[in-house]
Amino acid sequence: MNLKQLSATLGLSQTTVSRALNGYPEVSKATRHRVEAAARKYNYHPSSRARGLATGRALAIGHVIPMSDQHDMVNPVFGDFIAGAGETYAQNGYEMILSIVDKTNEHETYRRLKQRRAVDGVIVHGPRFDDARPALLTDIGLPFAVHGRVSRYDRPYTYLDVNNHDAFAQATGYLVALGHRRIALLNGLEVMDFAQRRRKGYEAALHAHGIGIDPALMHTAEMTETNGYNCARHLLGAKMPPTAFLCASLITALGVRRAIEERGLVMGKDVSVVTHDDMLPYLQNGGDTPIFTAVRSCVRSAGRQLAQSLLHAIKHPNSAPQQTILDCAFVVGHSTGPAPRKDEHGL
Amino acid sequence: MNLKQLSATLGLSQTTVSRALNGYPEVSKATRHRVEAAARKYNYHPSSRARGLATGRALAIGHVIPMSDQHDMVNPVFGDFIAGAGETYAQNGYEMILSIVDKTNEHETYRRLKQRRAVDGVIVHGPRFDDARPALLTDIGLPFAVHGRVSRYDRPYTYLDVNNHDAFAQATGYLVALGHRRIALLNGLEVMDFAQRRRKGYEAALHAHGIGIDPALMHTAEMTETNGYNCARHLLGAKMPPTAFLCASLITALGVRRAIEERGLVMGKDVSVVTHDDMLPYLQNGGDTPIFTAVRSCVRSAGRQLAQSLLHAIKHPNSAPQQTILDCAFVVGHSTGPAPRKDEHGL
DNA sequence: AATGAAGGCCAAAGCGCTTTGGGCAATAGA
DNA sequence: TCTATTGCCCAAAGCGCTTTGGCCTTCATT
Secondary structure, three states: OOHHHHHHHHOOOHHHHHHHHOOOOOOOHHHHHHHHHHHHHOOOOOOHHHHHHHHOOOOEEEEEEEEOOOOOOOOOOHHHHHHHHHHHHHHHOOEEEEEEEEHHHHHHHHHHHHHOOOOOEEEEOOOEOOOOHHHHHHHHOOOEEEEOOOOOOOOOOEEEEEOHHHHHHHHHHHHHHOOOOOEEEEEOOOOEHHHHHHHHHHHHHHHHOOOOOOHHHEEEOOOOHHHHHHHHHHHHOOOOOOOEEEEOOHHHHHHHHHHHHHOOOOEOOOEEEEEEEOOOHHHOOOOOOOOOEEEEOOHHHHHHHHHHHHHHHHHOOOOOOOEEEEOOEEEOOOOOOOOOOHHHOOO | OOHHHHHHHHOOOHHHHHHHHOOOOOOOHHHHHHHHHHHHHOOOOOOHHHHHHHHOOOOEEEEEEEEOOOOOOOOOOHHHHHHHHHHHHHHHOOEEEEEEEEHHHHHHHHHHHHHOOOOOEEEEOOOEOOOOHHHHHHHHOOOEEEEOOOOOOOOOOEEEEEOHHHHHHHHHHHHHHOOOOOEEEEEOOOOEHHHHHHHHHHHHHHHHOOOOOOHHHEEEOOOOHHHHHHHHHHHHOOOOOOOEEEEOOHHHHHHHHHHHHHOOOOEOOOEEEEEEEOOOHHHOOOOOOOOOEEEEOOHHHHHHHHHHHHHHHHHOOOOOOOEEEEOOEEEOOOOOOOOOOHHHOOO
């Protein structure tokens, strides 16, 4: 059943039926009800393509996840972020279209997305420190919103980010207050913007407390369990091992815990661990009593909010871009404790 | 730049330009080259909407993830599966559209998807044992492919599944061969089809070895770290604790390991663990030497393959549906060993 | 030289919607 | 009573493509 058929059945023009369904005022109440009833009865839903052609709007948002090759990793928070954004789209009649794009060929990919008029805007995932995408997207006139920020881009743009700097500064400060002086940072890949901010937060806190920065304690890698394990294992075996770890992800922290326990040490006593937690539902940080002391922020609700900001930007192209920075919650779990005295165990 | 403008610049009709770009034969070689060059030069890409309207094909596949409420969980394998499928779509000029749908209102959601002609077919995620979707989709005439299977649906349909039954039978058999008699099963939610198959594989293997089934050892829950931990902790504290655990997910297994170590036991010696492993890149099961003994299967490549099967079904509507069952690889890690003798430790 | 068949191109219809620019009554205002 | 106004409705154009049906050359065949 299409518009033509529906209006024929009703004995009305397509114009009137279309207007009735889209809430335009120049339709009598009686007719509107009649049309709506018929639409329900015949399960009529306008073709998104035809409507898109006619209106020029796609009623769709693109989510572009860059990937350099087949073995590149999908960020584990992706699914949850998407779920959040999807809720917003569903409420607003938008669709989400997802593209896996080649990192090495972004330029062309985004241009094509725009040219084909497949989307009204895009969400930029996984921004790097000097990401070229904001400039590119502004250039080709495709509205966008960034999940995170791009430090090297200074014109105003829509984004939603976690306050990574302060979160990691706070976490570091907490460990320092517990007496820790050798605090290892297991950061994500520092090409990523968020990782840079986290490192700076960590460094700022150490600096504020007059603690020197030891490059040997700072590591950067994909946030996997294995990397967390390998790195912690290596550090704990060094001659001057850290007494605390600051992890970029709960997954990394799980690897760190494994290394700690493998050495026969007790987490929260011999070695402290603080981690960032994206609150992924399948990797909950304990229940009411958190296992890990953590700075946390719900990535799913981030998806909801950022999608909202992008829709806003699309609807009001000339309004100032919405920029949201979410503060992390700090929760104390069992993974932290006072720094052990030197002679207390064999470290 | 659209078709009209492009053909005007070239001094050709829209017909000819369209045909040249779409590889139809009735265009001279010279003209075709000229057109292709111009298309590149002006970065011309046909509007997907207009093309869809004209051809009746959407060149898009819907991925529908059912969710009952805002706190429902996105399956952690989702991101990887999607990435695999996305590769296939990119190669074939398809787009992926993702809908978060309300589990309680599926009927209406799928009908609308079809009516709006937004997709040429859908991938069904997370099939339940008695999932109504295959019947529904057949009914409304929307091509589909299932990631998994639906036991209660007996007409032929396109699917790709892991051989869950045999994988869990093999894993159970391996533990039995090591002398284990009390083997706990930490299954996923048994409304899910795959979980049912896994349980049956487990039961079949026990049965084949003449071992009775103890309901107290069979648990079913969302596959989270916390659930794995809580369940294992509870079981290990019982008067007749299991000597081995069979887990539905690496994430659950991590929780089990935590419970084991918390009790001061050694995994692979006091208690054995075998798990299913979806090979998520951020949760690698060790490197060359696996930590967990596991049955594993790469979910990302599953995404690639199933997408291919669906595209095939769309292209050849009358061909027999492709049905793929992937066998798991069995890898031995450090988490399994001979069943301890009763008196060996305090269990 | 006449005929047919290809080869290469084009005009126009149509996909299913929205939107512009009226038109016709009924009602209100002068 | 006559003109505006308002309320409802409609015909037709247009969004950017694909595809049908034809037209005009050329070139090979009789």
